[in-house]
Amino acid sequence: MVEQEGFRRYVAHIVLWIGIAIVAFPVYVAIVASTQDNALIANGQMSLLPGGHFFEVYYQTIFVGTSGSTREPVANMMLNSLVMALLIAVGKIAISIISAYGIVYFRFPFRMPIFWIIFITLMLPVEVRIYPTYKIVADLHMLDSYAGLALPLIASATATLLFRQFFMTVPDELLEASRIDGAGPLRFFWDTLLPLSRTNMAALFVILFILGWNQYLWPLLITTRDDMQTIQIGIRKMMTTNDALTEWPIVMATAVLAMLPPVFVVVAMQKLFVRGLVETEK
Amino acid sequence: MANVTLRNVRKTYPGGFEAIKGVNVDVGDGQFCVLVGPSGCGKSTLLRMVAGLETVTGGEIDIGGKVVNQVEPADRDIAMVFQNYALYPHMSVFNNMAYGLRNRGMKEAEIKARVEEAARVLELAPMLDRKPRQLSGGQRQRVAMGRAIVRQPKVFLFDEPLSNLDAKLRIAMRVEIRKLQRRLNTTSIYVTHDQLEAMTLADILVVMNGGQVEQIGNPLAIYEKPATTFVASFIGAPPMNLMSTRPDEIKSQLGGAGDAGILGIRPEDFVITDQTPAGGVALPLTVEAIERVGAETFVYGSRQQDDKRVAATPGELPPGEIIVRIPGSEAPPIGQKIRVAAVRQKLHLFSGDGRTRIEA
Numbered sequence A: 001m002v003e004q005e006g007f008r009r010y011v012a013h014i015v016l017w018i019g020i021a022i023v024a025f026p027v028y029v030a031i032v033a034s035t036q037d038n039a040l041i042a043n044g045q046m047s048l049l050p051g052g053h054f055f056e057v058y059y060q061t062i063f064v065g066t067s068g069s070t071r072e073p074v075a076n077m078m079l080n081s082l083v084m085a086l087l088i089a090v091g092k093i094a095i096s097i098i099s100a101y102g103i104v105y106f107r108f109p110f111r112m113p114i115f116w117i118i119f120i121t122l123m124l125p126v127e128v129r130i131y132p133t134y135k136i137v138a139d140l141h142m143l144d145s146y147a148g149l150a151l152p153l154i155a156s157a158t159a160t161l162l163f164r165q166f167f168m169t170v171p172d173e174l175l176e177a178s179r180i181d182g183a184g185p186l187r188f189f190w191d192t193l194l195p196l197s198r199t200n201m202a203a204l205f206v207i208l209f210i211l212g213w214n215q216y217l218w219p220l221l222i223t224t225r226d227d228m229q230t231i232q233i234g235i236r237k238m239m240t241t242n243d244a245l246t247e248w249p250i251v252m253a254t255a256v257l258a259m260l261p262p263v264f265v266v267v268a269m270q271k272l273f274v275r276g277l278v279e280t281e282k
Numbered sequence B: 001m002a003n004v005t006l007r008n009v010r011k012t013y014p015g016g017f018e019a020i021k022g023v024n025v026d027v028g029d030g031q032f033c034v035l036v037g038p039s040g041c042g043k044s045t046l047l048r049m050v051a052g053l054e055t056v057t058g059g060e061i062d063i064g065g066k067v068v069n070q071v072e073p074a075d076r077d078i079a080m081v082f083q084n085y086a087l088y089p090h091m092s093v094f095n096n097m098a099y100g101l102r103n104r105g106m107k108e109a110e111i112k113a114r115v116e117e118a119a120r121v122l123e124l125a126p127m128l129d130r131k132p133r134q135l136s137g138g139q140r141q142r143v144a145m146g147r148a149i150v151r152q153p154k155v156f157l158f159d160e161p162l163s164n165l166d167a168k169l170r171i172a173m174r175v176e177i178r179k180l181q182r183r184l185n186t187t188s189i190y191v192t193h194d195q196l197e198a199m200t201l202a203d204i205l206v207v208m209n210g211g212q213v214e215q216i217g218n219p220l221a222i223y224e225k226p227a228t229t230f231v232a233s234f235i236g237a238p239p240m241n242l243m244s245t246r247p248d249e250i251k252s253q254l255g256g257a258g259d260a261g262i263l264g265i266r267p268e269d270f271v272i273t274d275q276t277p278a279g280g281v282a283l284p285l286t287v288e289a290i291e292r293v294g295a296e297t298f299v300y301g302s303r304q305q306d307d308k309r310v311a312a313t314p315g316e317l318p319p320g321e322i323i324v325r326i327p328g329s330e331a332p333p334i335g336q337k338i339r340v341a342a343v344r345q346k347l348h349l350f351s352g353d354g355r356t357r358i359e360a
């Protein structure tokens, strides 16, 4: 970057710090609130400094749950969310990379119509087709199951398009060299295309994992049992309509816990895709 | 070890474009065949048909006595070197070379022996663990060669393998390829549009134009007796001077042969002289430009009349312009009027449409 004169640089920095403060403040409040006594918060006397109840609040949140409302330990909610987010992310990647492979590399009747049908589903997100989807899942007896949570969200036009775009940039000669080297379609896919898609898969995984983790409407509809609820639903249930009965430190602790896995995934995968970007293949 | 025979091979692309219009070529066992021609003439198409990467829409391709039209590329026992090398970017040099062998189920020890031998020959031994992106262009090219030779195939196919290298390396690799091919004695088909590469590498030279073969033969024989004006102007650099025999000035010098239609004279066959050799041709020129290359000098001259009746084909000069090659760097100054002459034996005569050569 071009070196700027002192004054303007300070202004820029101040603006940036203000931005960070605005974004970070609610997170800070959540963390602080999760360490305080419920009575203080309920009275509106919450201090902005950390309280002394960190261990007991988190212990109760993770292993016991609230004393009123859902009573489900958050550890279990996190497990549910994790399974769902992983199934969605991995499932979406697997399905879409295979369908993109089919569309790009094979000539079959109605190839383009099929591609357009996939494309059009972009216009039909879960919210739009929620009733028929619910009906199907209910008829298949998949309410309150991981399959019911994840399957309907797995089909992905976006990821299919992304892989299709990527495959079209892979030089044809690689396929031809593979054919001469005696690799059939499956081998080419496994030995060449998948390794080349690694960075794309990592990037998609991050996005899709967070997408899955943050699902709200769908899990709300199809889970009825408390032991199948995801953390996002759990947070909502903990907040009863009567403000005084809400156990705010536990709600806040749950919110903080809900943030951790996405943060972890971003941090962990970021290394992988920065490395991927630096070592650009080809 | 195998012959490759193409019998009346045709290719019509889906969409109706006829890229190959009936080609007959016979490459003997161990011979080095070069396909040369201008861009878009169908060289790559033809080579890819031999490889099995394009379907054959007419005729037969025969490798080692077996028609392979319907055989998968992997089962044709060929190896191909691509213009952009097509190395697997995520595999090490070793694995790039070993991949095809592994797919054939060869024993790991045998694979190792073959790859190491190839690496030794190609001087790649210190780089076996590197990825292609960690190699220079020339090294990548050698890996692509290595991937072909470890297979010990019946036929090598090369599609402009050197065109991504700089001029110096290209010459070095050209020599390498020729040496390697001689030693392995593997039948090879090599596509290029570089006529120098074509001349130096080929046992058999196939000059193609517009999906057809213009001439097949020994490169020097083709150089000395080009069958058409297309070949005459394509093979040899700078290209042969082609002119109409119509102007009285030339017609009178040629006598009876003046009915031929087109007269061709190579730049190096002219000498600057005031005499007219018996039966030969002499032309008055005005010097327009000089190119000094060191060992030789090219003089571009214009004839006084402008005769536009001989249409320019690829590589040909505009009508009325003549290139003369003289040894050394002594040259007449620009604007000077000179006379150049060529002896009878050095004249090439073609029919008026340029499609047939006429032996005087």
Ligand SMILES: Nc1ncnc2c1ncn2[C@@H]1O[C@H](COP(=O)(O)OP(=O)(O)OP(=O)(O)O)[C@@H](O)[C@H]1O
Pocket (backbone or CB within 6 Å): B013, B014, B015, B017, B019, B037, B038, B039, B040, B041, B042, B043, B044, B045, B046, B193
């Ligand atoms: N898949 C295709 N479909 C239709 N036409 C094609 C296809 N591939 C090549 N062609 C056409 O066939 C002709 C021959 O192409 P080819 O690639 O064999 O040329 P080439 O001689 O190798 O040229 P270059 O020296 O530029 O590589 C060209 O006119 C090209 O436009």
Ligand SMILES: [Mg+2]
Pocket (backbone or CB within 6 Å): B043, B044, B045
């Ligand atoms: Mg080509």
